[in-house]
Amino acid sequence: MTSLLYLLTLIFGACFAGDIVINNKKFPENFLFGCATSSYQIEGGWDADGKGPNVWDNVTHEKTSFIIDGSNGDISCDSYHKYKEDILLLKEMGANFYRFSISWPRVLPTGFIDNINQPGVDYYKNLIKELKSNQIEPVITIYHNDLPQSIQDLGGIKNPEFINWFTAYARFCFETFGDDIRYWLTINEPYVACTVGFISLVYVDGIDDYICMKNMLMAHANAWHIYHDDLKGTGKVGIVLNSNWFEPETDSAEDLEASERTMQFIWGWLGHPLYHGDYPEIMKIRVANRSKLEGFNESRIQELTNAEIEYVKGTNDFFAFNSYTSSIVRSGPDAPIGTPSHNDDLGVYIYQPDEWRNSSLSWLKVTPWGMRKLLNWIKNEYSNPPMLISENGVADGPGQLNDTIRYNYIRDYLSNIRDAMEYDGANVIGYSYWALLDTFEWTAGYTAKFGLISVNFDDPARPRTRKMSSYYYEKIMKTKCLVDECEDEI
Ligand code: PNW
Numbered sequence: 114m115t116s117l118l119y120l121l122t123l124i125f126g127a128c129f130a131g132d133i134v135i136n137n138k139k140f141p142e143n144f145l146f147g148c149a150t151s152s153y154q155i156e157g158g159w160d161a162d163g164k165g166p167n168v169w170d171n172v173t174h175e176k177t178s179f180i181i182d183g184s185n186g187d188i189s190c191d192s193y194h195k196y197k198e199d200i201l202l203l204k205e206m207g208a209n210f211y212r213f214s215i216s217w218p219r220v221l222p223t224g225f226i227d228n229i230n231q232p233g234v235d236y237y238k239n240l241i242k243e244l245k246s247n248q249i250e251p252v253i254t255i256y257h258n259d260l261p262q263s264i265q266d267l268g269g270i271k272n273p274e275f276i277n278w279f280t281a282y283a284r285f286c287f288e289t290f291g292d293d294i295r296y297w298l299t300i301n302e303p304y305v306a307c308t309v310g311f312i313s314l315v316y317v318d319g320i321d322d323y324i325c326m327k328n329m330l331m332a333h334a335n336a337w338h339i340y341h342d343d344l345k346g347t348g349k350v351g352i353v354l355n356s357n358w359f360e361p362e363t364d365s366a367e368d369l370e371a372s373e374r375t376m377q378f379i380w381g382w383l384g385h386p387l388y389h390g391d392y393p394e395i396m397k398i399r400v401a402n403r404s405k406l407e408g409f410n411e412s413r414i415q416e417l418t419n420a421e422i423e424y425v426k427g428t429n430d431f432f433a434f435n436s437y438t439s440s441i442v443r444s445g446p447d448a449p450i451g452t453p454s455h456n457d458d459l460g461v462y463i464y465q466p467d468e469w470r471n472s473s474l475s476w477l478k479v480t481p482w483g484m485r486k487l488l489n490w491i492k493n494e495y496s497n498p499p500m501l502i503s504e505n506g507v508a509d510g511p512g513q514l515n516d517t518i519r520y521n522y523i524r525d526y527l528s529n530i531r532d533a534m535e536y537d538g539a540n541v542i543g544y545s546y547w548a549l550l551d552t553f554e555w556t557a558g559y560t561a562k563f564g565l566i567s568v569n570f571d572d573p574a575r576p577r578t579r580k581m582s583s584y585y586y587e588k589i590m591k592t593k594c595l596v597d598e599c600e601d602e603i
Contacts, residue, residue, distance in 0.1 A: 133481065133482075133525060133528065133529075134528075135524060135525075135528045135595050135596050136527075136528045136531035136532050136535065136595060136596075137594075137595070137596045137598075137599050137600055138531060138535055138599060138600055138601075139592070139593045139594050139599045139600070139601055140531060140534075140593040140594075141593075142593070143542075144541075144542065144543060144544075144593060145209045145210050145250070145501075145542060145543030145544070146207075146208060146209050146210075146543065146544055146545075146586075146589065146590040146593075147208050147209055147210035147211055147212055147249075147250075147252065147543065147544070147545040147546075148203060148206075148208055148211060148212070148545060148546050148547075148548065148549035148565065149211075149212035149213075149503060149504050149545040149546065149547045149548055149549065150192070150199075150211075150212070150213050150214075150548050150549050150550060150552060151213070151214040151254065151257035151258065151259075151301065151552075152213070152214045152215060152216035152219070152257060152259055153167065153169050153186050153189075153216065153257070153258060153259040153553065154186060154189065154548070154552035154553045154554070154555075155189050155190040155192040155199075155548075155549075155550055155552050155553070156186070156189065156190075156191075156192050156193040156216060156219075157186065157187060157188040157189045157190065157191040157192065157193050157194070158188075158191070158193030158194065158219075159185075159186060159187045159188075161193060161232075162230070162232035162233065162236075163222055163230040163231075163232055163233065164216065164218055164219040164222060164230065164233055165218035165219075165221070165222030165223055165224070165230075165261055165262070165263065166218060166261075166262040167216065167217070167218050167259040167260055167261055167262055168258075168259065168260045168261075168262055168265045168269075169185075169186060169258065169259055169555075170185070170186075170187075170262065171262050171265075173185030173186065173187075179556060180555075180556055180557075180558045181556060181557050181558045181560055182558035182559060182560055183558070184553065184558040184559050185553070186553040188575070189552065189553045189570075190550050190551075190552065190568045190570075190575055190577075191575045192550075193236065195575060196236075196239070196240050196243065197243060198577060199549065199550065199577075200240075200243050200244055200247055200249065201247075202549070202566055202577060202579070203244075203247070203249050203549065204247045204248075204249065205587070206565075206583060206586060206587040206590055207587055207590040207591040208249055208590055209249070209250060209543075209590065210249060210250040210251070210252045210296075210543070210545070211244055211249050211250070211251060211252065211549070212252040212253075212254065212298070212503060212545045213240070213251070213252075213253065213254070214253070214254035214255070214256070214257035214259075214301065215237055215253060215254070215255060215256075215286060215290070216233070216259050217256060217259060217260065217261050217282055218259070218261040218262070218263075219233035219236065220233040220234050220237070220285070220286075220289075221261070221282060221285065222261075223261065223263045224260075224261030224263045224264040224278060224282070225263075225278065225281070226281045226282065226284075226285050229285075234289060237290055238289075238290065241290060241294075250295065250296075251294060252295075252296040252298065252503075252545070253286070253290065253294055253296070253297055253298065254298040254299075254300075254301050254353065255282070255283050255286050255297065255298065255299050255300065255336070256279065256282075256283075256299065256300050256301065257301040258301065258302075258306065258310070258555075264278055270306065270307065270325045270328055270329065271316075271321055271324050271325055271328070272328075273328060275328050275332060276328055276331045276332045276335060279300075279332040279335070279336070280332060280335040280336060280339065283299060283332075283335070283336035283339065283340075284336075284339050284343075284344075287336075287339065287340050287344055287346060288344070291344070291346060291348075293347075293348075294348050295348045295349065296348060296349055296351070296431070296501070297340065297348060297349065297350045297351070298351060298352070298353050298433055298503065299332070299333045299336045299337070299350060299351070299352050299353075300329055300332065300333055300352050300353065301353045301355075301435075302353055302354070302355040302435060303325075303326055303329035303330075303333075303352065303354070303383060304326070304354065304355055304356060304379060304382065304383075305355060306325070306329070307321075307322045307325035307326045307329065308322050308455065317453075318452075318453065318454045318455060318456075319413055319452070319453030319454045319455050319457070319458065320413055320453055322455050323400070323413050323414045323415055323455070324415065326382055326383065327415055327417075329352075329383070330383050330386055330387075330425055331421070331424075331425070333352045333383075333425075333428065334424055334425040334428045336350065337350045337428035337429075337430075338424070338428070349430035349431055350428075350429075350430050351429050351430055351431045351432065351433045351501070352383065352387070352429060352433070353433045353434065353435060353503050353504075354380060354383060354384055354432075354433070354434045354435075355434055355435035355436060355504070356379045356380055356436065357436065357437070357438050357439050357440045357483065357487075358436070358438075358439040358440075358480070358483035358484065358486050358487040358490070359372050359375040359376055359379075359439070359440055359441075359442045359463070360372065360439055360440070360441050360442065360483065360486070361441075361442055362441050362442060362443040362444075365444070367444035368442065368443060368444050370444065371442045371443065371444035371445075371461040372442045374395055374459065374460075374461060375442050375459060375461055375463065376490060376494075377393035377395050377396060378393070378395075378396055378458070378459045380490075380491070380494075381393040381396065381494070382396065384432075384491075384494070384495065386417065386422070386425045386426070387425060387426070387427075387428060387429040388426070388427075388429065388494075388495040388496070388498070389426070390422040390423065390425065390426035391416075391417055391422050392414060392416070392417065396414065396458075397412070397414060397416060399458050399459075399460070400412050400413055400414040400458045401414070401416075403450065403453075403457070403458055404453070406450045407450055407451075407453060409453075413453055413458075429498070430499075431498060431499040431500070431501055431542065432491055432495060432498040432499065432500045432501070433500075433501040433502075433503040434491070434500070434501075434502065434503060435502075435503055435504035435505070435547070436483075436484065436487055436502070436504075436505060437476075437477050437504070437505060437506065437507070437547075438465070438476065438477050438478050438479070438480055438483065439465075439478070439480035439482075439483030439486075439487075440463050440464065440465050441463070441464055441465065441466065442461050442462070442463050443461065443462040443463075443464075444461060444462075445460070445461060445462045447460045448460055465478045466478075472507045472508050472509065472518065472522075473508045473509050473510045473560075473561050473562075474508045474557065474561050477507060477508060479507060479518075479521075479522055479525075481522075481525035481526045481528065481529045482529060484505070484526050484529045484530055484533070485529040485530070485532055485533045485537070488500065488530065488533040488537070488539040488541060489533060489537050489539065491539075492533075492537065492538070492539045492540065497538070497539065497540045498540065499540050499542045500539065500540060500541045500542060501541075501542055501543045501544075501545070502530065502541065502543065502544045502545060503545050504545060504547040505526055505544065505545070505546065505547060506519075506522070506523075506546050506547035506548060506563045507519055507522040507563065508554070508557075508561035508562055508563045509561075509562055510560070510561075510562065511559075511560070511562060513562065513580070514567060514578065514580050514581065515580075515581050516580045516581055516582045517581070519565070519580065519581075519582035520581060520582045520585050523546065523582060523585065523586055523589070524585070524595055527544065527589065527595055528595055530544065531595065546565060546586060547563055548563045548564050548565075549564065549565060549566060550564040550565075550566050550567075550568050550577065551563065551564035551566070551567050551568045551570075552564065564580070565579070565580060565582055565583035565586055566578065566579050566580060566583055567579075567580055
């Protein structure tokens, strides 16, 4: 068998890995490769130089049991002080871009624009300058989970005023850091933030999630309009959506419908308004019906007005998304009417089979084939927009410098991405590996390692050590090729 594969490799010039054939076409010259991080997860300097507290500072300090290892991001990778080292590593690896986020309370300690923290502003100005002088393009996420505590105290994202507060902050970022930034990401993963994320500590299922997502949508659309209509910005502005590919369990009409319904409920929740102007029809119908049966006098989804529909439609210059894994969807009977629940509104059974390739996180099964299907779904659903994969990656446990799991993951996912481009015509413009460094992985603390580069969190100097996978990713970024020798792009 091995020799047959070897023979086929010679004949077709392809590389076989397990049951998949690794794509041997170069990525286009203008394809962007990069690495991603977020402020709270790497910066440290939690109260340095006038920074205000964010919700993660508070929860990690006050409720240590919320984090698996009782840790926090007070120091983390200390990138607040060591960003030049991070940039040298990016440079060494040949990254085209670096996706990082701005900490809202580092630049605006109270969350509001009447109080600007100049050292915080200088930090990001220096970071951007350093990236540019190393020919690495900054891709900026304006908001990645670290909400100012002051805004949380006022009700956080659920307060409709959040839209205005975020808009003012986004305008501040555009005006302060805007010079020739080509790609802006307004909000990271609204779906996670509004459901399983931080807000889930205080949220009401089936009510708050719909309010939160609507506020996120309007906040993003405002930022887009300010950037283009008021500031006449020349770059591009997008939001970062996220989720899994949802594979139907069988090809029965019911399972196909259940899979499509799930895609619409999760990806389409904001994707549909952004591209088609309103929530997906199936979502509107189901939430309205269930709300009525539950005794509400209007739909819990808070339908968009015509003016809102017009305002949000077309406000995504490119489709940035994070995706790590897949799930299987099975059709089933509707949940009984009772307590409101977003999951019951969707009404399908979702799971991941035990036999799928594992990582160190239970939600993250390794399913490279799902990425190709997801790219096709986005392509078909939203008329093949320019797609930027803003996060994709895998976690293992501590001490894995010889990280074969990550090497295989990167190779197999990128091969499927290249296949989607070559065979399906998917308009993918870039890929960002999550994460450049091992980081504070939210409730998993420092137990789950996503980095291409390891950080010794026990050493006050936080030394960085490159893992094996970082050498493979360096080769990919420098040659645009996944195998030893590529054919030229077609
Ligand atoms: C993303 N899930 O979060 C975030 O954008 C990153 O900050 C994070 O480090 C990365 O993925 C890895 O987790 C997610 O439970 C967190 O499905 C949880 C889930 C998905 C994404």
